[in-house]
Amino acid sequence: MARCNAFPLSFFTRRALFLSVSLILYCCNISQLHAAPTTLGASSFETYISDDGEPARINNLLKKVFEKAELDVELRVMRDAFLGSSVLTGKLDGEFAYVNLGEDSSNLLLSDVYLPAYLYAVSKNAEVESVRLFPHLKDNRVAIENRFANTPMFRTLKEIKWSRNPSTFDAFRQLADDRAPFLLTTELLARELNILLANDNEETLHYSAKPLAQTGFQLAVRKELADAKSMIERFNETVSSMQSNGEFNAPLSLPWLTKDVDGDGIADFIGHSDITRSSDSLATAYSLDGKPTSKNSKFFIDGKAHESLEQAQVSLVKDETPSTRASLLDKTTYQRLLQRW
Known part of the structure; x- marks a missing residue:
């Protein structure tokens, strides 16, 4: 019968082996704790x-x-x-x-x-309010940013004379200089330009009847x-x-958002006490899911449901006069554009 003889390790060898294993395990744990983000x-x-x-x-x-x-x-x-x-x-x-x-x-x-990003056609001229589809812009010059123009969706729309621009500012300037009567941009960007225009007592942009694209x-x-x-x-x-309990409102600088919170197929209004005030208009609510609101919509403030706007306003800071905030677009950068408007 074959026999294996075991040689006992010395105290110092066992100690060294134990310390080596411990060090390896420690390094592995540290590596996991500091894993690259x-x-x-x-x-x-x-x-x-x-x-x-x-x-x-x-x-x-x-x-x-x-x-x-x-x-x-x-x-x-x-x-x-x-x-x-x-x-x-x-x-x-x-x-x-x-x-x-x-x-x-x-x-x-x-x-x-x-x-969501809702892409509207906007213009200085109110005639844009009759635009509902891309073909309604056929043969017109339309300013657009390259981030949208250089995509499969917009490359196929050849009946429109796209005026491509490397930046948001350049696209807005095309409109200001009347080099393009229309601009395709996101609803939130158009809102910020309108805030800038309104605060400077200029005529604000008109929107197409509906978004021409949604992404x-x-x-x-x-x-x-x-x-x-x-x-x-x-x-x-x-x-x-976070959408449902109002934690999206402040980072987005939007006092009212809408979303079907309770799953009944109707969008509800969402506010948060950190940003929403009693005077904030529901008309400026921004949809997070594209669903329509109705008279049966509920009002959620800080995640708590209310059956009416009046009930919801009890949770909000009372402000009888609607407040106007500064635009997220830098006024200094856009000053020359405003002068051309």
Whole structure:
């Protein structure tokens, strides 16, 4: 019979071995604690995304969402030309403000839309209010930002004379200089320009009868990323909760939002005591799900349901005179544009 002889280790050898194993386990734990954060990128988008201290709704919003969801995410703002390639090559784990307008997203795992984007045709002229479809703009010159123009959806609309612009400011300037009678932009950007115009006693923009296109901002994570699915699920759950209890209002600088909170098919009004005042008009409420409101809509303040606006206003700061806030567009930057208006 074969026999193995065991040689007992000395006290010092056993001690050294124990310390070595302990050190390895400690280093593994430290490595896990300090694992690199998920890196998500986006290109600069005026009033939405910025890295230089300018107003940035999405930056402010997602910082709160990721903190509440306990997700370790680093946001990077970069030039649009480098964004797509950085995701494809793995230098970035995904995008935090992905807008799908017909691009191939088969390599990405997408979240639900956390902030809808309604694209309207706007103009100095009230005739735009009769526009309901893209063909109604046929043969007209329409200013548009490259971020929208350089997408499959808009490249197919050849009957419109698109006047492409590298930035929001350039697109607005086309309208101010009357080089393009129409502009296609997001509802929230048009609102900010109207605030700037109204505060300067200028005539405000007119909107098309309805949005000509609807998309939205999503989280887009590379499918190869470990735990990508669980990250998206946690993000979606956190967003849904924060939308319903009013935690989206302040980061978005919107006193009233609408969403079908109770699942009855009718959108409800959502406010928060941090930003919503009794004098804030329901007419400016921004929809988070595209569903219409009705006389049966409820009013949620800080997550608590009220059957009427009067009941909801009890929870709000009383303010008989509607307050006007400054535009998120920088007035100094837009001063020359206002002079041309």
